Amino acid sequence: MKYTIHELILFAVKQAHACLFGGFLLAIMLVTRYWYPIDFLHRYDFIFIAAIVFQLFLLIFKLETIKEAIVIIVFHLVATVMELFKTSDAIGSWSYPEAYVFGVGNVPLFTGFMYSAVGSYIARVWRIFEFRYENYPNKRWTIILVIGIYVNFFSHHFIADFRWLLLFITGWLFFNTKIHFKIIKTYRNMPLLLGWFLVAIFIWIAENLATYANIWIYPNQTNGWELVPLAKLSSWYLLMLLSFVLVSLINEVRDYSKPKNEQ
Numbered sequence: 001m002k003y004t005i006h007e008l009i010l011f012a013v014k015q016a017h018a019c020l021f022g023g024f025l026l027a028i029m030l031v032t033r034y035w036y037p038i039d040f041l042h043r044y045d046f047i048f049i050a051a052i053v054f055q056l057f058l059l060i061f062k063l064e065t066i067k068e069a070i071v072i073i074v075f076h077l078v079a080t081v082m083e084l085f086k087t088s089d090a091i092g093s094w095s096y097p098e099a100y101v102f103g104v105g106n107v108p109l110f111t112g113f114m115y116s117a118v119g120s121y122i123a124r125v126w127r128i129f130e131f132r133y134e135n136y137p138n139k140r141w142t143i144i145l146v147i148g149i150y151v152n153f154f155s156h157h158f159i160a161d162f163r164w165l166l167l168f169i170t171g172w173l174f175f176n177t178k179i180h181f182k183i184i185k186t187y188r189n190m191p192l193l194l195g196w197f198l199v200a201i202f203i204w205i206a207e208n209l210a211t212y213a214n215i216w217i218y219p220n221q222t223n224g225w226e227l228v229p230l231a232k233l234s235s236w237y238l239l240m241l242l243s244f245v246l247v248s249l250i251n252e253v254r255d256y257s258k259p260k261n262e263q
Contacts, residue, residue, distance in 0.1 A: 011183050018125035020063065021072075022117035024054050026206055033213035044100035047215075048110035067250055068123040072116040074246065078150075079115030083107040085154055094216050114210070118203065118239065122247045129181035132256040134189070137173045139248065145169060146245040149238045163234055170241055180256045187256070196244065200236040204228065207236070 016023070028050050036043050055072065058064035086093040087106040100108040125131075145166070152162050170193070177192040208228050211217055220226055 007183050014128050014183070015125070018121050018128055020124070021054065021058065021120045022206070025051060025113060025117055026209060029210055029213045029215050042098065042100045044096065044098055044108040044110055045102050048100075048102045048108065048113070051110055051113040064120075064124070065127070068120060068127075071119045071123045071247060071250065072113075075116040075119035075243070076112030078246075080104070080107060080109075080112045082150075082153055083111050091157055092219065094218050096216050097214060111216075114215075115239075115243075118243045119247060121199075122243050123251065126247060126251050129183070131251075132180045132187070132254040133192070134178040134180065134256045135176040136192075136253050136255070137177065139253070141173060142245045142248070145173060146242045149242050152238075163238060166238060167234065170238075178256075189256075196237060196240045200233055200240050203236045203240070204230070204233055207232065 025047070028047055032043050032046065036046070038046060041049075055064070055069065059066070059069055084105050084107050085091060087095060089106070096106065096108050096111070102109045148162070148169075149166050152166060156162070174192050178189045179192045179195050180187045180189045182188075211221060211228060212225050217225075218228070
C-alpha cells in the first residue's frame with residue numbers, strides 16, 4: 001500500500017513536470033486576465049514574448065531537450081496554418097478579441113504555442129515515463145490517418161465532416177494497442193485509446209479556462225462566457241492523435257515485448 005501511494009505521488013509529479021510548458025502558458029493567461037499592469041505592451045504580445053523566454057529557460061537549464069524544442073517549432077507552424085484558416089473572416093470558427101502587434105492576419109503569434117504545449121507534453125511524457133508499446137500499428141497507416149485528420153479540420157467546412165469515420169478508423173487501428181509506462185521500476189500499462197481520451201479531457205478543461213480568460217472566444221461566447229460543449233472532445237481527441245503521431249516520427253516506438261538492447 002505504501003509503495004502504491006508513493007508511486008501515485010511520483011506519477012503526479014512526473015506528469016506535472018511533463019506539463020511544465022503548458023502549465024506555464026495557462027498560468028500566464030489566467031494571471032493576466034485579472035492583473036496586467038503593462039500599458040505599453042499588448043497582453044497577447046506579452047504572452048508571446050513570455051512563451052519564447054520560458055522556452056529558452058527550459059533549454060538553457062536542460063529541462064527540455066533540443067528534440068522537444070524541434071517538436072514545438074513544428075507544432076507552431078502546423079497550428080498557425082490551421083489558425084489562419086479557422087479565424088479567417090470567411091470561416092470564423094473562433095476569434096481573438098484583444099489587440100496585438102505580433103501576429104499574422106487574425107492570428108496573434110502566441111497561439112501556435114498553445115498547440116505546441118500539447119506536442120511538448122507528449123514528447124516530454126514519452127521520455128519521462130520511458131514509453132513502450134504493445135501491438136502498435138504500422139507507422140505508415142498512422143501517418144495516412146493523421147493526414148486525413150488534418151485535412152478534415154479544413155475540408156469539413158466545404159464538404160461532409162468525416163471526424164466520426166476518422167474516430168472509427170482510429171479505434172480499429174489502435175484497438176489492441178497498449179502503452180506501457182514506468183513510474184519507478186515497474187512498468188504499468190493501459191489501452192492507448194484510453195490514455196488519449198484522458199489527456200483530451202484535460203485539454204478540454206484547459207480550453208474552458210483559456211476561453212474564460214478571454215484568450216480566444218467562440219461565436220456563442222461573444223455576449224458572455226459559456227462552457228465549451230463536450231462535443232469539442234472529439235476535436236481534441238483527433239488533435240491528440242495528430243500530435244502523438246507527429247512525435248512518434250522523431251521518437252522511437254519501442255516494442256514492449258522486446259528487450260531494450262534488441263530495439
